[in-house]
Amino acid sequence: MAEVKTEILAKYKAKVFKSRKDHILEVDKSKEQIIAANTRAIPGIMTNRGCCYAGCKGVVLGPLKDTLVLTHGPIGCGFYSWGTRRNKARADADGSNYVQYCFSTDMQEPDIVFGGDNKLKKAIEEGFKLFNPKRIMICSTCPVGLIGDDIHAVAAWAESEFGVTCVAFSCEGYKGVSQSAGHHIANNGLMKRIIGTDDREYPAKFKVNLLGEYNIGGDGWETERILKKIGYGVVAVFTGDGALADIARSHKADLNLVQCHRSINYVAEMMKSAFGTNWLKVNFIGLKSIAQTLRNISEFFGDNQIKERTEAVLEEEMAAISGDLAHYRERLQGHKAAIFVGGSRSHHYQDLLRDYGVTTVLAGYEFGHRDDYEGRRVIPDIKEDADSKNIENLVIDKDLRYRAFLSPERADELKNAIGLENYEGMIRDMEDGTFVVDDLNHYETEAFVKFLKPDIFFSGIKDKYVIQKGGILSRQLHSYDYSGPYSGFKGSIIFGQDLTMGLYAPAWKLVKAPWKQKPISPNQEGESKEPTNSERLGEKDHA
Amino acid sequence: MLDQTPMEVMERKALRINPLKTCQPVGALYAALGVRRCMPHSHGSQGCVSYHRTFLTRHFKEPAVASSSSFTEGASVFGGGSNLRSSVKNIFDLYDPDIIAVHTTCLSETIGDDLNSLILEMEIPDDKIVVHCNTPSYVGSHIHGHANMVAGFIRYLADKRAPKSDRVGLFPGFVNPGDIREFKRLLSLMDIDFITLPDQTGVLDGPMTGVYEMFPEGGTTIDDIRALGGVKLALAMGEFCSTEPALALKTKCKIDSLVMPLPMGVNLTDSFLMALSEISKKPIPKELEDERGRLIDLMLDANPYFHDRECAIFGDPDTVLGLTSLALELGLKPKYLVTGTPGEAFEKKGAALLESYGALAGAKVKAAGDLFELHQWIKNEPVDLLIGTSYGKQIAKAENIPFVRAGFPILDRYGHAYQALVGYEGALKLAVKIADAIMDRMDSDCADEDLELVM
Numbered sequence: 001m002a003e004v005k006t007e008i009l010a011k012y013k014a015k016v017f018k019s020r021k022d023h024i025l026e027v028d029k030s031k032e033q034i035i036a037a038n039t040r041a042i043p044g045i046m047t048n049r050g051c052c053y054a055g056c057k058g059v060v061l062g063p064l065k066d067t068l069v070l071t072h073g074p075i076g077c078g079f080y081s082w083g084t085r086r087n088k089a090r091a092d093a094d095g096s097n098y099v100q101y102c103f104s105t106d107m108q109e110p111d112i113v114f115g116g117d118n119k120l121k122k123a124i125e126e127g128f129k130l131f132n133p134k135r136i137m138i139c140s141t142c143p144v145g146l147i148g149d150d151i152h153a154v155a156a157w158a159e160s161e162f163g164v165t166c167v168a169f170s171c172e173g174y175k176g177v178s179q180s181a182g183h184h185i186a187n188n189g190l191m192k193r194i195i196g197t198d199d200r201e202y203p204a205k206f207k208v209n210l211l212g213e214y215n216i217g218g219d220g221w222e223t224e225r226i227l228k229k230i231g232y233g234v235v236a237v238f239t240g241d242g243a244l245a246d247i248a249r250s251h252k253a254d255l256n257l258v259q260c261h262r263s264i265n266y267v268a269e270m271m272k273s274a275f276g277t278n279w280l281k282v283n284f285i286g287l288k289s290i291a292q293t294l295r296n297i298s299e300f301f302g303d304n305q306i307k308e309r310t311e312a313v314l315e316e317e318m319a320a321i322s323g324d325l326a327h328y329r330e331r332l333q334g335h336k337a338a339i340f341v342g343g344s345r346s347h348h349y350q351d352l353l354r355d356y357g358v359t360t361v362l363a364g365y366e367f368g369h370r371d372d373y374e375g376r377r378v379i380p381d382i383k384e385d386a387d388s389k390n391i392e393n394l395v396i397d398k399d400l401r402y403r404a405f406l407s408p409e410r411a412d413e414l415k416n417a418i419g420l421e422n423y424e425g426m427i428r429d430m431e432d433g434t435f436v437v438d439d440l441n442h443y444e445t446e447a448f449v450k451f452l453k454p455d456i457f458f459s460g461i462k463d464k465y466v467i468q469k470g471g472i473l474s475r476q477l478h479s480y481d482y483s484g485p486y487s488g489f490k491g492s493i494i495f496g497q498d499l500t501m502g503l504y505a506p507a508w509k510l511v512k513a514p515w516k517q518k519p520i521s522p523n524q525e526g527e528s529k530e531p532t533n534s535e536r537l538g539e540k541d542h543a
Numbered sequence: 544m545l546d547q548t549p550m551e552v553m554e555r556k557a558l559r560i561n562p563l564k565t566c567q568p569v570g571a572l573y574a575a576l577g578v579r580r581c582m583p584h585s586h587g588s589q590g591c592v593s594y595h596r597t598f599l600t601r602h603f604k605e606p607a608v609a610s611s612s613s614f615t616e617g618a619s620v621f622g623g624g625s626n627l628r629s630s631v632k633n634i635f636d637l638y639d640p641d642i643i644a645v646h647t648t649c650l651s652e653t654i655g656d657d658l659n660s661l662i663l664e665m666e667i668p669d670d671k672i673v674v675h676c677n678t679p680s681y682v683g684s685h686i687h688g689h690a691n692m693v694a695g696f697i698r699y700l701a702d703k704r705a706p707k708s709d710r711v712g713l714f715p716g717f718v719n720p721g722d723i724r725e726f727k728r729l730l731s732l733m734d735i736d737f738i739t740l741p742d743q744t745g746v747l748d749g750p751m752t753g754v755y756e757m758f759p760e761g762g763t764t765i766d767d768i769r770a771l772g773g774v775k776l777a778l779a780m781g782e783f784c785s786t787e788p789a790l791a792l793k794t795k796c797k798i799d800s801l802v803m804p805l806p807m808g809v810n811l812t813d814s815f816l817m818a819l820s821e822i823s824k825k826p827i828p829k830e831l832e833d834e835r836g837r838l839i840d841l842m843l844d845a846n847p848y849f850h851d852r853e854c855a856i857f858g859d860p861d862t863v864l865g866l867t868s869l870a871l872e873l874g875l876k877p878k879y880l881v882t883g884t885p886g887e888a889f890e891k892k893g894a895a896l897l898e899s900y901g902a903l904a905g906a907k908v909k910a911a912g913d914l915f916e917l918h919q920w921i922k923n924e925p926v927d928l929l930i931g932t933s934y935g936k937q938i939a940k941a942e943n944i945p946f947v948r949a950g951f952p953i954l955d956r957y958g959h960a961y962q963a964l965v966g967y968e969g970a971l972k973l974a975v976k977i978a979d980a981i982m983d984r985m986d987s988d989c990a991d992e993d994l995e996l997v998m
Contacts, residue, residue, distance in 0.1 A: 013636050015629075041589055041613040044630030045637065051590020074649045074680035075559060075883075076566030080594035083934075084601075084954075091546060100545055100937060101915075106559035107681050112653055122557035130558075131547055142588060142650035143681070146619060173588040174619040174650060390616055442608070443637055446755065462596045466606045471753035511753045 002026060004435070008447045016042055023438040027430045034378075035427075037438045038369040040177045040387060046442035048340070048366050048462055053077055055182025055367070056171035057139035059263055060190075063087035063214050066096050066243040068133040070103045072120050072151055073141025077173070078104030086479050087214045088221070089241045096133070103127060107143065116149045124158045124166070135244050137189075138168040145172035165244070167193045178367035178439075180262065180343065181391045187266035188394050190238070190247060195271065196399060198248035204233020206301050207253040211268055211279070212260030212344070215240025217484020222491050223259075223284045226317070230294065230309050238264055251275040254405045255300055257282045257293075261423050262343025262365070262372050266394075272421065273396040276404045278411070281423040284487040286351030287318070287325070296418035302410075317489040325355070328496030333357025335455040335503065338448065340364045340440045340463075341477045343372060347426035349458060349477060352486070356496055361452045363426060364437035366460075373436060375425035442466070455503065471511060473502045544941035548915060550922045560915035563857055563934065564883030566680035567688030569595040570717060571646035572609050574692035577741020579762035582640040583609040586627055586656065586675075587648025588619075602952035603720075603747040603960045608757055610634055610643075614650055623656045628665050635671055640758060642672040642765060646692060649680035672765065674699035684884040686859055689717045690787035693740055696768050697788055703796040705773035711822060712777030712792065713739045716784030716805060716861055717951065718965065720748040725963035726780070732828055733819040738767045738774060740788070748961055772796040776822060781805045781861030783886060806965050807865030807973075808872050809838060834967040841971060845978045846874050848998075852981060855879040857917055857931035858950035860889040860910065862964070866930055866949060867893060869970050871900045873977065878906050878926050885911040914938065928981060945980040949973060 005024050009017055022036035041047040050058070053071075058081040061069050071078030082102035091097035105123045107116050124136060136158060138151050155168035167189050171182045208227065213220045220240040227234055235253040236246035250256075256268045256279035268279035280296060283289035291314055298310040335358045339346045346363040353360055370378050406414065414420040427436055435452070437444060445463055449472060457467045458477040467474035475481055475498065483498050485491040568585055572595045575583035585592040592611040599607035612618070612626040627645070634643055645658060658675040667673050676695030678688040693714060713730065715723045720743045727744070730737045745761020771777070777792055777800040779785035789800030806815035812835070816827050842849075853876045856866050860882040870877050880893045893908035907920060918938045929935045929946045933954040939946035953959040963969035982998060989995075 011637065013633075016633055016637070040615055041611075042629070042633060043613045043626040044584070044610050044633035046608065046610050047589060047613070048593070049589055050593040051588050054590050054593070070558075074566055075562050075564060075684075076568070076591070076594065076649075076680050078559075079562050079565045080598060082561070084597075095546055097546065101547070102559075102561050104559045104562065105557060106562065107649075109679070109681050112649070112679075112681050119557045124558075126553070126555050126558040130549060130553060130560075142619070142648070143653040146650070146653045172619075173590040174614045174616050177615065178589075386617060387615055442757075460597075461600050462593070463606070465600060465604060466755055469606065469749070469751065469753075470755035507751075511751055 004451045008444060008451070011443070011447070016045065024444075025436050027427060027432050027434050027436060029428075029432055033374070033427065035370060035373045035436060035438055037365070037373060038177060038180060038367070038388065039385065041439060047439055048441070048460060049178040049439065051173035051179065052171045052175040052182040052185065053139060053141050053173045054081065055179030055263070056169050056186040057081055057182070058085060059179060059214065060183055060186035060239055061137050061139065061169070063089060063099065063239045064137070064242055064244055065089040065099050066092050066245055067135040067137055068098050068103060068127050068131060069137045069139060070105070070123060070127060071139050071141060072105045072116065072144050072149065073107055074143065075104055075106045077141040078102050085214070086216045086482070086484070087240050088218050089215070092243060098133070112143055112147060115147060116144065117154055120149065120151065120154050121157065124154070124162070128162045128164065134164060136164055136166040138166065139171050140169065142173045145170060145174075165193070176391055177387050180367040180369065181387075183263040184266055184391050187264060187270070188392055191267060191270045191274075191394060191396070194244050194247050195267070196248070196251045196275065196401070198245070199401070200249055200252075202233055202235045202249060202252045206231060206303070206306060207233045207235050208255045208257050208297070209235050209250045209253040210237045211256050211258045212262075212264035213237055213240050214260070216478070217480045217486065219284070219485040219487035219491065222485040222488035226284070226290070226294070226313065226488050230298075230313050231306055232297070238267060251277060251401065253277060255280060255297065257297065258423075259284060260344040262368055265423070270394060270396045274399040274402065276402045278405060279421055281419060283348050283351060285345070285348040285491075287355045287489065287492055289348070289351040290488065299418050300414060300420070321489050321493050324493045325496065328493070328500050329356050331500045331504070332496060336361050336453070337456045337458060338362040338452065338454040339458040339477065340366065340437070340445070341458065341460070342366045343368045345477050347372070347429065350426075350429060352492060352495055355492065356499070358456075360430065360434060361454055362435040362437060362448055363430065364440045366439060368438065371423065371425060373425050373427050373438070375428065376423050446470070456499065475499065475502055545918060545937050548918050548922070548941075550919065552916065552919045552923070559913055561918075561934070562883050562913050563881060564684035564686075565598070566649070567678035567683060567685060567691065568646050568648050568680060569598055570685035570688030570690070571644075571676060571678045571692035572596075572607070573599060573717070573743070574689045574741045575609075575644035575646070576607060576746050577743040577762050578642060578644065578696060578768070579764045580641040580758040581762065582634050582638055582643050584611070584630060584634065584643050584645045585609060585648060586612045586623060586645050586658065587650040588614040591648045591650075598952065599747075601954045604957065605747045605749060606755070607747070612651070619650060619654060622654060623651050624661050627656075627661055631665060631667065631673055635668055638757060641670075642674065644692060644695070645673065645675035646678040646688065647675070648678070652677065652679040672700070686717055686783050686861075686884050687787075690784055693785070693788040694791035696740060697771060697791040698795060700765060700768040701792060701796050702769040702772040705770050705796075707773045708736075708770065708775070710736045710738055710770065710774045712771050712774040712798070712800070713737050714777060714779045714785040714788045714800075715739060715741075716781035717859060718780075718805065718862075719951070719960045719962070720744045720746075721961045721963040722965045722969065725966045725969055729816065729831070729966055730819065732831060733816065733823050734825050735819060735823050738771055739763060740768060740771065772798070774798060776801060778803065778818070782888060783860040783884065804868070805861045805865040808869030808970050809835065809967070810872065811865060811868050812965070812967055812970065831967070834971075838967045838971045838974070841974055842873055845974070848978050848981050849874040851876050852927040853878045854928040854930055855881070855917060855921060855926045857881040857914065857929075857935060860884050860886060862950045864889070864892055864896065865964065867896055869973065870930065871896065871902065873974060875928070875977070876902055878924070879917055879920055880906070880908045881912040881917050882910050883913055918942075928977065930977070945984045947973070947976050947980050
């Protein structure tokens with residue numbers, strides 16, 4: 001298969017070739033493999049990546065329901081990040097649910113020329129009068145940083161003027177190389193200003209936070225359902241259906257469960273340094289992963305009752321879905337998948353696909369770092385570059401409230417036993433001969449589809465129809481094509497159902513007109529010899 | 544839903560809530576997709592183009608290709624010239640379009656990159672073209688971005704020495720491929736040879752074939768854009784969308800344009816066809832008269848269900864004005880007309896339209912408005928029907944109001960991009976949808992004994 005990489009790269013001219021060659025690797029676990037990641041996108045090459053603002057406002061802060069998130073900039077950025085990411089939220093006890101709203105300063109030319117500070121102040125004042133929010137977050141877009149608006153000073157002014165918590169995030173789109181920089185900036189702001197600001201105890205014996213769970217399609221709700229059923233108290237979710245009010249006392253939890261490693265590992269690490277909160281990489285996507293995750297959590301708490309309860313819940317939940325699981329597995333097994341999503345899902349979903357007997361032939365992250373691919377052990381080796389240097393790395397001191405839940409011996413033991421405070425990365429779980437591609441671009445998507453012939457390509461909206469037009473099923477793993485949840489036991493079945501529905505859609509068989517399949521006259525133009533997905537599917541039984 | 548929206552309307556000077564517009568670049572990107580083998584290129588950070596491609600794809604359910612200069616912090620400080628040069632080289636090398644259409648962003652506008660000289664000074668292969676337009680996101684809206692890109696193509700390419708032809712230029716405005724197909728059909732029926740710029744048919748409503756083409760067989764050809772310099776007249780549809788292209792053609796090639804409203808509903812389609820008839824010196828064919836007749840027939844048949852129902856119409860300015868004209872003809876009472884795009888002309892024209900039906904009293908017409916304010920108005924004085932883009936669905940749910948989707952964008956329903964709103968056919972289909980929405984509500988709301996089998 002090594003020729004696949006060579007052939008794909010062959011189309012690039014020297015400079016692009018040089019930039020791209022280390023972002024593509026064929027898995028060979030007999031070797032120590034290094035992948036290039038978190039480096040600049042190449043101008044003109046169609047990347048799927050978004051920007052720093054998208055990572056900060058769009059991903060991490062956007063889902064907060066008790067917070068007025070105000071975009072300071074021209075209208076576009078605020079508009080696009082309104083209601084489009086499926087981070088579901090139910091109104092708080094006090095009825096507030098800001099997720100349904102888009103707030104922007106809608107900067108105009110005079111604001112760019114003369115500065116936008118005053119408009120920002122005025123907007124906060126108006127927002128305060130209309131909604132009386134307790135918390136306001138300001139997110140800046142590209143021009144704000146360039147014209148030098150001091151949004152942090154405005155935030156301080158708002159706090160003294162209105163008695164609200166107001167935090168500013170300088171997440172201008174040009175910072176960093178992708179959404180990833182924005183995650184980091186958002187993490188920093190939450191750590192500096194929110195986490196640990198409310199010392200009320202959380203009334204539960206086994207307390208966890210759920211980190212990097214954005215409740216897309218209701219994933220977080222299904223995960224919480226399982227955790228609560230076993231007997232855990234979920235102090236705060238970062239940040240799906242989340243509230244800053246909860247995050248303020250998240251340091252009261254004993255364990256941070258990290259679902260999306262990429263977007264939230266900074267908070268996990270910083271809370272460990274400040275408060276001693278342990279963290280555990282979890283995966284609630286895929287049945288075997290969920291079982292492993294739940295057993296790891298119960299092992300952390302080391303309580304026999306919770307261990308027994310874990311086994312009982314696993315048994316009960318698995319029994320409830322076993323019929324459906326077998327039904328969809330029969331229809332899905334033997335298919336091949338490619339996955340290209342943001343920063344952690346490309347790993348998570350391989351587990352779920354494996355449950356259904358679907359093999360993954362290609363996986364990649366849009367904005368992952370080397371540790372997401374190779375595991376956290378490579379972090380000390382990652383060289384800072386001009387772009388990553390500009391993103392602040394907070395130095396966190398031990399807080400007075402620091403408490404170690406585990407004895408040092410037990411902590412050491414658990415590092416090995418359950419991978420406490422570690423993430424081994426995606427590559428380790430992939431088969432030899434499969435491909436890992438970082439920042440997969442439009443051309444490479446087309447090329448890999450041609451070479452690897454997956455039956456299904458999981459990606460986002462920008463290339464969904466590129467792939468579908470080429471006769472291959474594409475499902476969005478950012479938005480789940482408006483379905484979901486896909487997490488947990490129930491979500492696994494919905495995923496299997498959606499995948500089956502997609503692969504066996506009757507219209508696949510109709511793509512080619514009958515007269516194209518069997519030329520009516522000998523002169524009629526023949527089509528390609530390669531069977532399309534629809535034709536391949538035509539040979540299989542229907543669901 | 545939207546439970547925090549207070550009834551009391553407070554004047555806002557700085558805070559935009561639930562906008563009804565977006566920024567210029569997405570309009571430019573959409574326009575550029577309507578030129579054959581054209582790669583739209585966003586000169587800014589890659590987040591912009593990511594949002595724009597996403598947004599367009601969600602509306603059209605079709606691929607929307609475009610590239611970016613992928614600014615970093617360094618480029619933002621030192622200028623984006625080198626990023627643009629690399630982009631152009633990489634795009635021609637890898638994707639091989641015939642033309643790259645660059646638009647700016649708030650980032651490149653704020654740092655003041657001079658696209659004219661950057662393009663003049665860069666190496667461009669002999670058989671390839673690079674054009675640009677300025678689309679500062681902090682001025683106007685996506686509508687202006689579209690207009691600016693179309694004007695950009697004209698400024699760069701329309702050839703004043705092009706042989707004078709009998710053809711007519713058509714700037715269809717910011718409309719769906721379905722509308723452009725209808726425009727083309729109407730012009731063909733009127734026996735007029737034309738050049739449409741842009742033309743997204745075949746690009747953003749491409750058929751499923753099992754083969755993906757980055758540059759499908761659609762879009763205005765470069766030769767046709769050049770030939771715009773020799774047309775006898777251009778039809779500029781929609782004052783907000785198409786005045787800029789009309790001016791550009793006049794300035795560059797001394798060609799006059801007829802700026803007309805988008806032909807939605809009976810009156811505006813009548814005027815459009817009469818203008819075409821004037822141009823072609825041919826009568827309006829019976830086929831179109833029959834279409835008109837069928838529309839009027841339906842309007843009369845279903846009139847009792849339209850009569851005096853109050854509605855809110857919101858979206859892009861030209862579209863809202865067109866829809867309002869149709870709504871008035873149907874017998875509806877448009878109570879609120881809102882666009883997020885700034886422009887006093889919208890308010891004047893909207894008010895005049897309502898006035899001509901004696902429907903201005905108690906109505907509100909607002910440019911540079913937003914959905915938050917519209918919702919507040921509705922909370923104070925409700926309406927029976929909403930007509931507008933997908934973003935209205937929150938209000939429809941919050942206030943339990945029947946909702947007919949029309950305009951841009953429709954993110955949550957399928958097939959809208961195929962359907963025309965213009966022409967008699969477009970009006971007929973929309974009138975049916977409106978009647979259905981109203982009558983479905985009557986059926987679901989009424990007591991069992993009042994359910995009418997025949998209506």
